[in-house]
Amino acid sequence: MITEIIFAIGFIIFAPFIGALIGGIDRKVTARMQGRVGPPVLQPLYDVFKLFEKEKAVVRNEVNFYIFSYLIFVVFTGALFFSGSDILLVIFALTLAHVFLILGAYAAVSPYSHIGAERELLQLMAVEPMLILAATGFYMATGSFAVKDIALWPEPIFMTIPLIFVGIVYVLTIKLRKSPFDLATSHHAHQELVKGLTTEFAGPTLGMVEIAHLYETVFFLGIVWLFFASMPWVGLLVVIIVYFIEILVDNTTTRVRWQVMLRSAWLVALVAGAVNLGVLALM
Amino acid sequence: MELLVFLILFPALAALLFCILPNSRLRDTIVVVVSAIIIVATLYLFVVFAGAGTVYFDINSGMISQIMTGLEVIISAGLLYLAAKYRQYLIAGLVVVQLGVVLYAESLIHETAALNNLFIDPFSIIMAMIIGIIGSLICIYSVGYMRDYHAHHDDMPDKRRWFFALLFVFLAAMYGVVFSNNLFWLFFFWEVTTLCSFLLIGYSWDEQARKNAFWALLLNLTGGLGFAATFVWIGLTDPSGSLIMMDTLIAAGPAVAMIPAALIGFAGLTKAAQMPFSSWLVGAMVAPTPVSALLHSSTMVKAGVYVIVRFAPIYDASMVGYIISLVGGVTFLLASGIAISQSNAKKVLAYSTIANLGLVVACAGIGTYAAVWAAILLIIFHAVAKSLLFLSVGTVEHKIGSRDIEDMTGLVGRLPTLGLMMIIGIAGMFLAPFGMLISKWAALLAFIDAQYGFILILLLAFGSAVTVFFWTKWLGKLVAVAWKPEPMEVKISSHEYTALVPLTVLMVAVCIGFPLLSSELVVPYVFSIYGMAATLGQANTIIMVMMVFMVLVMPLSLFHFRKDRKILPHYVGGRPSTPDMHFKGSIGVQRPVALGNYYLADYFGEQRLSHIGNGLCIAFIALMLIMLLMGVII
Numbered sequence: 001m002i003t004e005i006i007f008a009i010g011f012i013i014f015a016p017f018i019g020a021l022i023g024g025i026d027r028k029v030t031a032r033m034q035g036r037v038g039p040p041v042l043q044p045l046y047d048v049f050k051l052f053e054k055e056k057a058v059v060r061n062e063v064n065f066y067i068f069s070y071l072i073f074v075v076f077t078g079a080l081f082f083s084g085s086d087i088l089l090v091i092f093a094l095t096l097a098h099v100f101l102i103l104g105a106y107a108a109v110s111p112y113s114h115i116g117a118e119r120e121l122l123q124l125m126a127v128e129p130m131l132i133l134a135a136t137g138f139y140m141a142t143g144s145f146a147v148k149d150i151a152l153w154p155e156p157i158f159m160t161i162p163l164i165f166v167g168i169v170y171v172l173t174i175k176l177r178k179s180p181f182d183l184a185t186s187h188h189a190h191q192e193l194v195k196g197l198t199t200e201f202a203g204p205t206l207g208m209v210e211i212a213h214l215y216e217t218v219f220f221l222g223i224v225w226l227f228f229a230s231m232p233w234v235g236l237l238v239v240i241i242v243y244f245i246e247i248l249v250d251n252t253t254t255r256v257r258w259q260v261m262l263r264s265a266w267l268v269a270l271v272a273g274a275v276n277l278g279v280l281a282l283m
Numbered sequence: 284m285e286l287l288v289f290l291i292l293f294p295a296l297a298a299l300l301f302c303i304l305p306n307s308r309l310r311d312t313i314v315v316v317v318s319a320i321i322i323v324a325t326l327y328l329f330v331v332f333a334g335a336g337t338v339y340f341d342i343n344s345g346m347i348s349q350i351m352t353g354l355e356v357i358i359s360a361g362l363l364y365l366a367a368k369y370r371q372y373l374i375a376g377l378v379v380v381q382l383g384v385v386l387y388a389e390s391l392i393h394e395t396a397a398l399n400n401l402f403i404d405p406f407s408i409i410m411a412m413i414i415g416i417i418g419s420l421i422c423i424y425s426v427g428y429m430r431d432y433h434a435h436h437d438d439m440p441d442k443r444r445w446f447f448a449l450l451f452v453f454l455a456a457m458y459g460v461v462f463s464n465n466l467f468w469l470f471f472f473w474e475v476t477t478l479c480s481f482l483l484i485g486y487s488w489d490e491q492a493r494k495n496a497f498w499a500l501l502l503n504l505t506g507g508l509g510f511a512a513t514f515v516w517i518g519l520t521d522p523s524g525s526l527i528m529m530d531t532l533i534a535a536g537p538a539v540a541m542i543p544a545a546l547i548g549f550a551g552l553t554k555a556a557q558m559p560f561s562s563w564l565v566g567a568m569v570a571p572t573p574v575s576a577l578l579h580s581s582t583m584v585k586a587g588v589y590v591i592v593r594f595a596p597i598y599d600a601s602m603v604g605y606i607i608s609l610v611g612g613v614t615f616l617l618a619s620g621i622a623i624s625q626s627n628a629k630k631v632l633a634y635s636t637i638a639n640l641g642l643v644v645a646c647a648g649i650g651t652y653a654a655v656w657a658a659i660l661l662i663i664f665h666a667v668a669k670s671l672l673f674l675s676v677g678t679v680e681h682k683i684g685s686r687d688i689e690d691m692t693g694l695v696g697r698l699p700t701l702g703l704m705m706i707i708g709i710a711g712m713f714l715a716p717f718g719m720l721i722s723k724w725a726a727l728l729a730f731i732d733a734q735y736g737f738i739l740i741l742l743l744a745f746g747s748a749v750t751v752f753f754w755t756k757w758l759g760k761l762v763a764v765a766w767k768p769e770p771m772e773v774k775i776s777s778h779e780y781t782a783l784v785p786l787t788v789l790m791v792a793v794c795i796g797f798p799l800l801s802s803e804l805v806v807p808y809v810f811s812i813y814g815m816a817a818t819l820g821q822a823n824t825i826i827m828v829m830m831v832f833m834v835l836v837m838p839l840s841l842f843h844f845r846k847d848r849k850i851l852p853h854y855v856g857g858r859p860s861t862p863d864m865h866f867k868g869s870i871g872v873q874r875p876v877a878l879g880n881y882y883l884a885d886y887f888g889e890q891r892l893s894h895i896g897n898g899l900c901i902a903f904i905a906l907m908l909i910m911l912l913m914g915v916i917i
Contacts, residue, residue: 055849056847056848056849057848057849057850057851058848058849058850058851059850059851059852059853059862060764060850061841061844061845061848061850062762062764062841062844064840064844064848065837065838065840065841065844066762068837068840068844069834069837069840072833072837073833076830076833080826085822085823085826086820086822086823086826088724088727089715089724089823089826089827092715092716092720092724093715093830095714095715095751096714096715096716096830096834099714099751099755099758102755102759103755103758103759103762105759106758106759106760106762106763107762107763107764108853109693109763109764109765109766109853109864109876109878110853110854110855110864110876111853111855111876111878112854114763114878117759118756118880118881121751121752121755121756121881122752122881124748124751124752124755125748125749125751125752126748127748128744128747128748128751129741129744129745129748132727132740132743132744132747132748133740133741133744136727136731136737136740136744139731140731194854194856199854200853200854202851259886262886266745269744269745270741270745273737273740273741273744274737274738274741277737277740277741278737280737281735281736281737
């Protein structure tokens with residue numbers, strides 16, 4: 001019990017910094033790929049600090065409530081995950097968090113954020129099946145839904161559910177808001193919907209969204225790592241490689257329409273789920 | 284025993300009274316009083332029998348069975364008359380065949396000593412609570428609603444006497460369904476619910492209502508025929524008639540009971556509006572909203588899933604059970620999908636009901652202890668959330684004059700109380716940590732250990748993603764509050780509030796109290812059947828309850844966020860705009876911004892998906908019937 005709480009608190013304290021570091025390196029690497037020098041590595045952190053110094057401007061007061069709830073539940077999700085709780089519960093908490101984000105965008109009653117909200121919903125719908133199937137895959141591989149048991153499983157789970165791993169990496173692009181699936185909002189300047197979902201969020205409100213994103217990045221990379229948990233260092237290497245691929249894809253592809261995103265994500269989930277889980281079930 | 288008989292007879296007798304009483308304040312008061320008595324009696328039933336396990340009641344059936352047969356003949360004659368009058372020959376044919384089959388079966392069975400005709404166990408108690416509490420609240424709500432309804436539709440003949448009588452007959456029949464151990468009795472009450480729903484759907488008796496009512500009747504009679512065929516099988520297998528008792532039949536195990544279980548399962552599928560029979564429930568929304576609420580939450584469809592869950596132990600690890608699961612699973616996925624493409628609130632609710640019943644059926648078809656546990660939890664949460672949603676939609680419709688979700692934009696600003704109730708209902712339908720989600724989780728756990736369960740998991744995974752989409756966009760509409768909303772000056776009748784407030788409280792209560800609900804009622808039932816029971820685990824339960832409190836406490840942050848904020852106008856591509864979302868359009872005209880949801884009709888269109896679903900499910904059911912026939916022949 002004590003260890004679990006320590007892990008949860010550790011996540012809550014350190015995740016934003018790790019997330020910021022990852023984000024900073026991301027921006028640096030991206031800049032190099034584009035032939036620029038890029039900002040300092042800690043730039044994401046500076047950005048967040050600066051956002052909180054800005055004027056508290058909103059379009060609707062209620063928006064802050066939804067965004068705050070989003071942040072709280074993202075943190076809660078990650079804390080559950082890193083304290084080794086039930087992975088289905090983790091996925092449900094994550095969905096709840098995103099529903100709050102979407103409601104925040106709806107409550108802003110703005111054309112840009114409205115379309116951003118619809119697209120975020122589409123992204124949610126595109127990703128959800130793969131997450132549930134991944135949880136199922138973990139269970140079939142280890143006989144438990146608890147992240148703790150999965151992490152302590154003596155063999156690399158990747159070997160049992162490789163297709164599920166591929167599927168997770170595929171939807172990771174959607175979750176990290178990277179091109180070609182950065183439909184709802186993105187960190188790039190070329191977002192066709194101004195800033196999509198986050199158009200109407202400014203100052204501390206936007207700051208909360210940014211912090212939530214830092215937590216989420218760490219959480220999702222944690223899921224990737226879980227596939228190799230029995231070999232922690234290999235796992236870390238895989239995480240680095242996967243993230244590098246994400247950056248590469250981000251910089252070499254253009255945004256697709258939602259139809260392509262939804263169809264491809266569901267197809268990947270269907271094939272990965274049906275084949276991999278099917279083989280496990282019939283064996 | 285007196286209590287059970289009272290619960291069946293009292294609403295029925297009250298119904299007779301309502302046939303006589305004219306529209307008046309007195310009648311309205313009596314409706315409330317009768318409903319209150321039913322609620323109290325149901326709670327008393329819970330207190331008396333909650334810890335008592337399964338109790339059988341020995342009632343001499345001779346006389347009562349004869350009365351029932353007599354009533355069945357009368358009902359059939361009435362239906363024949365209506366069918367002939369409106370040239371529904373198919374229905375006439377079905378009525379005749381069904382009556383013939385039942386009478387033939389009765390002649391086969393030489394009932395020597397039919398004992399234990401009534402019974403009660405924890406599952407019956409759960410169902411009785413759903414019927415008694417939710418059903419009665421809907422009756423109270425109807426008092427206020429129907430007054431408004433006829434004020435809105437003054438061209439329509441006022442048949443409210445008839446309406447209230449039918450509501451209470453419906454409740455009586457539902458009690459009959461869940462208390463009967465004698466399948467003949469169950470079947471009688473089953474047919475009464477079919478009849479009541481037919482008459483209530485056709486309440487306004489205009490062309491559309493008539494058409495949909497006959498359609499509902501047709502499909503449910505088809506299912507009834509399946510049920511009636513069971514009796515022939517029983518008569519031919521065991522003329523002594525001991526298998527007519529549900530407990531004996533189920534205890535006989537799959538080797539004996541597979542055929543009747545499949546036939547009754549088929550009847551359950553029609554009543555629970557599974558594909559390809561789902562269209563009757565969608566059509567039923569022409570009825571006044573309380574009827575929809577009743578059909579969807581506490582009666583009718585719940586009778587369908589009730590029998591399927593009862594026979595779940597027979598389905599366990601059988602091909603028939605798996606096929607029933609597939610029908611449920613496919614219905615869950617596709618009906619959820621169709622809900623995306625609908626903007627009519629009642630239609631969204633209808634498809635969501637069909638979908639959730641699909642999940643219950645999928646669980647019951649799997650038939651393991653974990654699956655049955657999940658199925659019963661689903662039934663409970665769905666009943667509470669759906670009744671709340673239907674009733675709030677009904678009241679909102681009367682106040683804003685539309686049941687279109689697009690017209691509910693910013694409802695929490697305009698009608699704060701109703702908006703909030705609707706949000707609670709919707710949250711209860713799909714969000715962690717609320718009710719339905721717990722049940723979905725339980726369903727997932729049940730599927731994962733079942734044979735070939737991974738196909739059901741695929742259906743569940745995609746289906747629940749779809750569910751999130753259509754509920755969230757509805758929620759989004761509700762919270763998209765216009766600038767400085769002016770609460771509408773409307774008066775909502777005290778009757779409507781009398782139902783809505785307890786249902787909202789009940790919704791929150793079952794979410795917080797589900798561990799208790801599970802351990803006190805669901806687990807004892809599952810344990811009595813399987814000798815094992817499932818739980819979510821203590822740690823998970825604690826986390827869930829923690830989340831409920833977090834969600835409930837979170838709105839307090841609004842007090843903080845309302846302080847010293849600067850309100851700025853929106854960004855509208857650089858055009859000058861105002862906080863109430865008007866912007867300067869071309870030639871200097873002020874234009875309001877209008878925002879609509881995505882409906883993705885190309886992907887989730889009603890026609891397209893129902894064709895696929897009906898095709899698949901017809902194939903599944905045909906496969907099941909062929910297997911049965913082969914089983915009979917071999």
